[in-house]
Amino acid sequence: MARSPRSITREQRRTPLAVTVSAWVAPLLVLTGFAFVACVPVLIALIGALARARDRVxxxxxxxxxxxxxxxxxxxxxxxxxxxxxxxxxxxxxxxLIVAASAALLLTLHGVRRR
Known part of the structure; x- marks a missing residue:
């Protein structure tokens, strides 16, 4: 039985929501001309994934x-x-490359949540 996004509790989420949001925001900032500011979501995604993610991918x-x-x-x-x-x-x-790497991160996050 598939769970709705609202039924997933914070403890069941394998990676922080900030990693997912940062993976969306980073390429958006780069594409819109705010590439320097994109360092913040990139760092949030990296630190959040390395500290909290259970999946090596x-x-x-x-x-x-x-x-x-x-x-x-x-x-x-x-x-x-x-x-x-x-x-x-x-x-x-x-x-x-940044957009592709962000898409790969989003796909892996989606794949982890579906398991």
């Missing part, structure tokens, strides 16, 4: 999201001729 997906965000962030910080904002300096390929 969720932890791995959150780590992949953090790494795909960290690469352009570090490049932007270390380049002497970088743009004034991360949104202007980030390569579109990295935007696609």
């Amino acid at each position: 969720v932890k791995a997906a959150a780590t992949v999201l953090a790494v795909t965000y960290a690469i352009p962030f570090v490049i932007w910080q270390t380049r002497p001729d970088g743009a004034p904002s991360l949104s202007k300096d980030i390569h579109p390929g990295f935007i696609g």
Whole structure:
């Protein structure tokens, strides 16, 4: 018998709701031009998944999201001729990778909840 989302208690939830919300917000911020601010939900998703998730796949997906965000962030910080904002300096390929990594995290979270 399938449970409705309201019938799942906090103790039964395997990962915090903040991880799921952060996985939705991070690519939205990157796509709308607030890539620097996206570091907050990426960190929330990473810390929440590593600290509270029981499934290794969720932890791995959150780590992949953090790494795909960290690469352009570090490049932007270390380049002497970088743009004034991360949104202007980030390569579109990295935007696609961040969106894909976030989608993978959301799919793994959904798969864990269905089990």
